[in-house]
Amino acid sequence: MTLRIEVRHRFAGGGIDIAFEGPSSGVTALFGPSGAGKSTTLAAIAGLLRPDHGRIVVDGVTLGDTAAGIWLAPERRRVGLVFQDARLFPHMSVATNLRYGLRRAPPGPIGFDDVVDLLGIAGLLARRPHTLSGGERQRVAIGRALLAQPRLLLLDEPLASLDAGRKAEILPYLARLKASLRLPMIYVTHALDEVMRLADAIVLVADGAVVASGALSEITARGDLPLAHRDDAAALLLCRVAAHDAARMLTRIEGAGVSLLVPLLDLPVGAACRARIPAREVILASRAPEAISVQNVIAGTVRRIDVEPVRHAAVVEIALPGGDILARVTPDAVARLRLAPGAPLLALVKSTSIEMLAG
Amino acid sequence: MPDLAALGFTALGPEEWDAIRLTLTVAARAVGFGLPLAVAIAWVLARCRFPGHAVLNALVHLPLVLPPVVTGWLLLLVFGVRGPLGMLLHEWFGVRLVFTTAGASLACAVMTFPVMVRAVRIALEAADPGLEQAARTLGAGRLDRFCSITLPLASPGILVGAIVGYATCLGEFGAVITFAASIPGQTQTLPLAIYAALQTPGGEARAATLSMVSVGLALAGLVLSEWLGRRLNAALGR
Numbered sequence: 158m159t160l161r162i163e164v165r166h167r168f169a170g171g172g173i174d175i176a177f178e179g180p181s182s183g184v185t186a187l188f189g190p191s192g193a194g195k196s197t198t199l200a201a202i203a204g205l206l207r208p209d210h211g212r213i214v215v216d217g218v219t220l221g222d223t224a225a226g227i228w229l230a231p232e233r234r235r236v237g238l239v240f241q242d243a244r245l246f247p248h249m250s251v252a253t254n255l256r257y258g259l260r261r262a263p264p265g266p267i268g269f270d271d272v273v274d275l276l277g278i279a280g281l282l283a284r285r286p287h288t289l290s291g292g293e294r295q296r297v298a299i300g301r302a303l304l305a306q307p308r309l310l311l312l313d314e315p316l317a318s319l320d321a322g323r324k325a326e327i328l329p330y331l332a333r334l335k336a337s338l339r340l341p342m343i344y345v346t347h348a349l350d351e352v353m354r355l356a357d358a359i360v361l362v363a364d365g366a367v368v369a370s371g372a373l374s375e376i377t378a379r380g381d382l383p384l385a386h387r388d389d390a391a392a393l394l395l396c397r398v399a400a401h402d403a404a405r406m407l408t409r410i411e412g413a414g415v416s417l418l419v420p421l422l423d424l425p426v427g428a429a430c431r432a433r434i435p436a437r438e439v440i441l442a443s444r445a446p447e448a449i450s451v452q453n454v455i456a457g458t459v460r461r462i463d464v465e466p467v468r469h470a471a472v473v474e475i476a477l478p479g480g481d482i483l484a485r486v487t488p489d490a491v492a493r494l495r496l497a498p499g500a501p502l503l504a505l506v507k508s509t510s511i512e513m514l515a516g
Numbered sequence: 517m518p519d520l521a522a523l524g525f526t527a528l529g530p531e532e533w534d535a536i537r538l539t540l541t542v543a544a545r546a547v548g549f550g551l552p553l554a555v556a557i558a559w560v561l562a563r564c565r566f567p568g569h570a571v572l573n574a575l576v577h578l579p580l581v582l583p584p585v586v587t588g589w590l591l592l593l594v595f596g597v598r599g600p601l602g603m604l605l606h607e608w609f610g611v612r613l614v615f616t617t618a619g620a621s622l623a624c625a626v627m628t629f630p631v632m633v634r635a636v637r638i639a640l641e642a643a644d645p646g647l648e649q650a651a652r653t654l655g656a657g658r659l660d661r662f663c664s665i666t667l668p669l670a671s672p673g674i675l676v677g678a679i680v681g682y683a684t685c686l687g688e689f690g691a692v693i694t695f696a697a698s699i700p701g702q703t704q705t706l707p708l709a710i711y712a713a714l715q716t717p718g719g720e721a722r723a724a725t726l727s728m729v730s731v732g733l734a735l736a737g738l739v740l741s742e743w744l745g746r747r748l749n750a751a752l753g754r
Contacts, residue, residue: 203653231652244650247753248668257664258654287753305654 159216160185160309160341164201166208173197173365179358181216182339186352186373189362195345198362199311202343203238204231215309215341235262237307241314243298245286251297252282258305265306267338272300275337276330292323296330303338310342316351324351331355332515349384353377353393353433354514374413378481380463380474385483390436390472391512392482398428407452407508414478418452419511431514436472438510439484442503443494453506457482459496464488475504482506528725534701535709536729542617542705543685546624551632551678558636559662579691580630588694591623595695613695620696620703624685632681639673640666672748676741683737686730706730 160179166172173194179185187195200206202213204221207228213221220236221228237258245254255278259269273279276296286294295315302310315331316324328351335342335355344355352359352373359376361368361384369382377384378392396412401421408422410430417432424430445454457475464471471491473484484504496502528536561573579587595602595613605611613619643666651661667674689707696703698712710726713719 205649205652231649232655232657234653235655236653238650238653240646240650242646244644244646246647246651246665248671248751257651257656261655261660285753301654 159214160343161212161214162198162202162343163210163212164198164208165210166197166201166206168197171365175360175362175365175367177360177367177370179341179343179360181341183357184335184342184344184355185358185360186356187343187345187360187362188347188349188352188356189368190347193362194365195347195362196313199238199313199343199345202309203236203311204229204234205238218308235306235308237302237305237310239295239298239302239310239312239315241317243286243291243294245289245294245297245301247286249286250282251278251284251286251289254286254297255282255301255304258301262304262306267303267306269304272303275333276300290323291319292326295319295323295327299330299334303334303340307340310340312342312344314345314347316348317346328354329515349387349389353391353431374480378474378483380461380472380483385436385463385472385474386465386468390483390485391433392436392480394432394434394480394482396430396432398422398424398426398430400426413480413482415455417455417506417508417511419508419513422513433512433514434482434506435510435512436483436485438507439475439482440505441473441484441486441490441494441496442505445503446505449505450507451505452508453504453511455482455504455506457502457504459498459500459502461498462491462496475502528729531700532709532722532726532729535704535706535726538617538701538703539686539705539733542620542624543682545618545621546628546685547632547678547682549621550625550629550681551674554629554632554677554681555636555667555674558633558640559666561633562637562640576633577630579627584627584688584690585694587626588623588691591619591626591691591695595619595622615697615699615703617696617702620692620705623691623695624688627688627691628681628684631684632677635677635680636670636674639670639677642673643669669752672745672752675748676745679737679741679744683734683741686733686737706733 159181163176165174175194175198187198189195197206201208201211211221211223219227220234246257255269276299278296278300281289281293281297289297299315316327332355346352356373358371359373360370361376361382369376374393374395376382379385384390394412396410399409399411399416401408403421406421407418410417410419410432412432422430455477457477460474460476460481462471462473469488470485471488473486473496475482475484482504494502557576592614593599597603597606597612597614602613605613613622647669648661648665651665656664687707692703692705693708698704698708704712706726706729710723713723713726
């Protein structure tokens, strides 16, 4: 954990008090509703805003510490920032935009051709920003930030202004970026699907404060957090492909100390993958059922039960050997199965309900 | 082709060409020296908040509302041979501004300064500060940002300001005649020459010819500024 952020700031109509740590390589998602203070936090990390109190340490380098009177100017931080609205320079070609930061940065490991390749923007180099689509613009903005050789990359809702199609076009590029660069990234968003695909760690933010933070697989599996009470609540298991069974058209993946069968994957054995298990798709049983289509019957114990009054439902957090998953059932089911913390139970998960995301 | 001579126009003689050449030179020098200062002042007015902001703003715009003859007289007070700045310039550099071509340029520059500052300031204020923030995160310092981002973004406005300023210079009368007098070949620009022609018995034809030249130059300036402004904005994707 070598990313240490503390930002405390008061402004008209509110204030934020946000502190968290993140991994030095990988994506930390700052997740929360609009107005929770996420963008203010990013602005402080980038140095564009000087908060009342702030401490920004990246890989042992102090970029700002108001208590010690240190607050580096943004141009001296080498912290890349990708804005929601791309902010490409309209009077320059794509290539000149890309080189803007590169020419002003000390020599670094990120090369022009690599970035162009990684983001698939070779065909755009001679174009002017106003001729690009929203998705292309955002890819160029990411490339421009990367080429400035940042020690930390901040992404401020980079996909929020794009429609679903454009979003789906960029997400794979971001995943590739993450896989091929050892660069810490802080990714601000209010879209959970982006977090599920990209993040390694998550910081839940609400009303200017941190609600919870930690590894994504831990936080998503906690029944006591607001995430578990969303319609799309789901646990995320970090898995590896264990074996393929082409005849049955199934792939066995392993994660959280259990193995799961999912529809055949186009990934090599040993590849990392993410399994998203929606809470409302998990069936609970006290005895193993017979003659049933479900492929995955997982033994676990009840860790906690949270009742959702409005929905008339209960979220059951199930402890597995190496992690947790969530199940949303009716309070009546909880009563019939006599579920209580510590009680053993079986979780039934259809293979086709498990959503597989790239590693 | 109508018979121009019958309408009272005369052909352009060497004196008329002198007046045209002088007018264009005076205006070019006025804009050449005035524009950089106008950009600097416009940037200060657009981007900085300080006590005295309103006073500076008013001072810059003063020539726009003062009678030109008053501006000319104030210039005489300051830059005259006995004026505080005029004396220094004369002693240190041997430069005399009163009744010289340089003086005519100075009078023009002062008169068109508000026009240029306004045009540049509007352009600077229209430049998206978000782009400068982006440049900051990419490692660009203050001057670097100004040269690489702000100035190019404001360039259509600056150019239009320069052309309008130039066209305005071509018509400056009151301040020039007060500060630099009307010396043919030295300070007698087009409007001054037209006035002189009108004061001379039988000079109407000459005045009419020079007036047509004035109209032509002014129109050319306006058309050029429109066209260039549109082209530059298109290049910026607006």
